[in-house]
Amino acid sequence: MAQARPADPGPVLISKSEIATRVKSLADEISRDYRGQRIKVGVVLAGAIVFAADLVRQIGLDVEIFFIQASSYGDGTVSSGQVEVRRDEKVDLAGAHVLVVDDILDTGHTARALLDNLRSERPATVRMATLLNKQSRRRVDVRADYVGFEVPNKFVVGYGMDHSGSFRHLPSVHALD
């Protein structure tokens, strides 16, 4: 079988070691902020799986993990205001400390919908951690409590983030040309 040549993800924007250092310090900050408490970590599929896997393994707390799926109706590159949120209903969020973990905060439509959905379950607190923040693209007034890196207005891939299904597995974040 002919081996397909992998497409080019573009230059590295944030290296594997820069990510590792930053994720460790975010985990330390989260562990301090929630000291002595149990947290329910909502991992936003699929982009946040790599970040969340690295993050939760360094949080020194009692952690329960659940998954959230957010589908946005847009043209594929820009999310619209209509976001459908689905999550594991078996996880009881009432009175819980919920930490949403996502890959990138862009226009903010997705985060807004996720946070509104989770708040309807009356958790004690809801906070958000995002690996990347594209502040220049924000259309909705929403902010993350924990941000790994600010990034310029470029389409990024790797470390969980994809372009048409490719590049999620790459250990660094690349800026697609």
Ligand code: IMP
């Ligand atoms: P928002 O609703 O515009 O904030 O979009 C957030 C979601 O869009 C993220 O959780 C990603 O799944 C996706 N996204 C936004 N920008 C990028 C990017 O540069 N690369 C890969 N995915 C992105």
Ligand code: MG
């Ligand atoms: Mg996403």
